[in-house]
Amino acid sequence: MIIFASFVLAYPTSMRARGIALAAGIPFIFGANVVRLLIMAWIDNLKPEYSAYFHDYLWQVVFIMMVVFLWIVWIDKMVHREAKAAVS
Numbered sequence: 001m002i003i004f005a006s007f008v009l010a011y012p013t014s015m016r017a018r019g020i021a022l023a024a025g026i027p028f029i030f031g032a033n034v035v036r037l038l039i040m041a042w043i044d045n046l047k048p049e050y051s052a053y054f055h056d057y058l059w060q061v062v063f064i065m066m067v068v069f070l071w072i073v074w075i076d077k078m079v080h081r082e083a084k085a086a087v088s
Contacts, residue, residue, distance in 0.1 A: 007071045013079045021074045
């Protein structure tokens, strides 16, 4: 959540666009983390030998990709739309 917020706050755009990104992105990341915890509990119960692999490698990559994807979607949908509206 901190990395996503840093990406959003560092990007040069309006405070409104930043607020929308933070209001939508942070709860989404929180929810994804809850899902991750539930899946990790299921894996720990089912196959505990894979637990470290999933936690240390797979979920790190998934969360990095998800945060970058959210940031890019926000830039494409929100920031560029605002810029087009300002030009029109």
